[in-house]
Amino acid sequence: MCASPSNPPAAAPRTTLEFLDAPAHPVIGPDHPELAGNRYGFEGGSVIYESGVFHLFTAEMADDPFWAKMRLAHWSSPDGANWQRVGTLYETPGTMIPGDTRFSLWSPMPIFNAAEDRWNLFYIAYRPGFGAGEGLHMDGRVWRAISQQPGRSGIGGPYRDDGIVLQPDADSQPWEGQQGTDSFYPWPVGGKWRAFYGSHNHVPHTPWLVGLAEAPALAGPWRRCPGVNPSPIEPHFIENPIVVSTAAGFIAIYDNCLSDAGTPYLPDGRHVGYSVSTDSVHWPQGRSVAVQPEGPANWSDDVRTPLCLVSTGDDHCTMIYTAKLRDRNFWGVGLARLRLRTS
Template identity: 35%
Template sequence: MFSKNKKYNFKLKTAFLMLLAVCIQATAQTTAWKPASFEIVKSNYKTFKTTQYAHVFSGSKHNIVRLATELQGLTGVELPLNTYKNRINGALKLKFKESVKVLIGVFQEKGNDEYFQFNDDTKAKLILENGVTITGLPPVNVYAVSCQKGLNYFKNKGLFVFLGVVKESQKLEPRNANFPDGKLWNPTFIVEGFSDEKPLFEIIGGENKPVIDEGMSGTEGIQGGFEGGRVVKVGDTYHMFPTERAGEKGVDYYYDRVKTKIGHWTSKDAIHWKRESTIYQASGVYAVTEDDNPMNDRRSAIWSYMPVFNEKANKWYGYYLAYTVSKTIEPNHSFGRIWRCESTVEGINGIGGPYKDMGIIMEPGLDSQPWEGRQGVASFFPYKVGDKYFGFYSGAYPFESWADYPKKSGKGWFVALAESQSLEGPWTRLNKGLEPIKTIHPQFVENPIVSQLPNGLYIAVFDGGPEGWGHHLPNMIGYTLSKDGINWGEAHYLPIETKVDKWWDIMRTPLCLIPEGNDVYTIVYNAIDLKRRFHPTGMVKVKLNKDVMNSRLEELKKEK
């Protein structure tokens, strides 16, 4: 391996050893520390596993979104949020079988006495600077505090995070993990299986890789992969109608989201898919004016096709979104309009079409509100409640007022309800569309798809928003429940990467929640690997907990 030249050999060996030392140090810094056991004495405090998504305080929704690898898998203690923030907590009593180091997360916000801070004379050693990110809260530095065998009291006043206990002999290498400020995240989201609430769905597995990916049969001519649409099951066959980000070869990837198609794919197992046909093809022509002007091609990009079977008409209806596209103004998808089409083939097996357009059912107009924004009516999904029909419609890039039209838009992805006596329409914005529904999530709900659970609860699965592109959102599939199809509850999010290999960076849109029997449901979804232009499609299975389902219904019935 080494040269016969001793001087050169010495330098090479030295360089090799230095490199080896760096590698060993890096390995040590990214290897999980081994936990030590402990007992909570005379307290009903619960413990939690220190992992991403863990809810770290009882009575709160604050959860971990960034975590140093060293802390992974330790056992933390859920402290009651309000008691500690108000500095009225008693001492936390812990019993150790041996000498240990306790890992305490301290919030870095000067001048705020809600947060505990170590005194300068405290024998606490800073181990991980910016070592944890917790939604809605300041940056966290992690300190190690040595404790003797036996009973120990923690009389800290103010809020801190109890992240775990390791043996006294555990070597702790200090470093700066450089994780971001938790205040970038809105703390109002509940991750299934990580909060105090029992999960409605258990993630039971699925495919560890995309089920439709670049190079597979049917993807020829689709440069950018998939985003949005719906999957339905007819008999033993799944039918998927995705937005295909077709673009053109040799043209920048940005054009993938302009030159789009609606495809029709089928599968017997939701894993192996065959492309059957093209339902619609967008023009891909950019607008010539900045406003919502009929001079512009208003079908430049086509998205979010939603097939719905109309039993009365005995045929499939399709609802889809057509945009005007600006080349220079954010968002480039502007002034969305919802079209309705019908299959020319009657019956449940006419799902493959062909389809004929029946006209626009919702669009920007005199009954629009500024919150619908420049993106306009950005999605639509109809569903039946009793003798009436309701439809989720959405808006994005809101205007603060109409004075901001057409270019000065803000950020936000919202939904509201429209109602009709029939699937054909006319559709009327509920409450004149004055306010979007913010009970689900205050900032982001996109492409909800509604169905009913066995006890009659309405459920909508939706895109929970990216953790990327400058956004700090849940980055998971979300769902919301309703007892009446009109009033919708707080969102819960499904961390499917806890049971399947995470091949994506950004989770996008669920296309279905299909019952398979034995309380098992199939979810087909789109997601993004940021290293690639092509956005693949994945699949996961979840199992419904009927006891939780029934308790959620009773809780909703008690609400006014």
């Protein structure tokens, strides 16, 4: 299982992400011709760069009721800037029925499983909360779905649900809360798999935190790690971390904010968070990197979820992310070029 917190690795060279430039507008905005009726935009998921094509898997906040009428969608792009909607993978009816464990779907994360020679899609399903003692999203469960097309070319699916790999149960740790699991992102390391999973309690309010889980195979069984959870990356707010393996180490990119202990969430219109680990178990406190410049080109009043960190040669990389527009109740998809620097 996960290493003990008393055995951290040796110190590594300092690795930082630096902002280079970004377009002055979203690459998928509210006027995109292929929104297919998506009223409020995008949040969460990930972007995979496969065989020269960017593949965006994301939650579309399609219509009212807000955060209930949802679609998990697949988009593609040859360059990260020009996008075409491929199709809908899952869709919810927008009803809020007590006990419905799939009323709202989020955070689609495709991972290639070499053992099956198929893409696996992990995503989160919630039941609706009711009453003063609950929040909107309750008891989040991590579903695993399998592409029905073999090989790496089967990334677009269709996907078939295979079962739940992590959910609130007797093994839930004390820091986890009513939201259950709010995101899940696996990565391979040393012949096994690790994943970040997140959670939060609505009433009484507690921070949004993440912890580590581990499994001998991508299909599981997944077990929460003892001793290292919750992760110290952020003390008050961290959501939807994605982990990228680089020559400089493992880099977790994630949604952060300007919050402190007294405020649950303060929007940040320019930055996302990141942390660098040498072993993917011990994670130092995170830092922030700008994905939008100051001034007129800053089109967002709340940057949300980073979706990828794709190397583009030398020390340059592309990050794609979601963010709320300043002048509209719409969360668009943005792009930034960054530099990965090690000293």
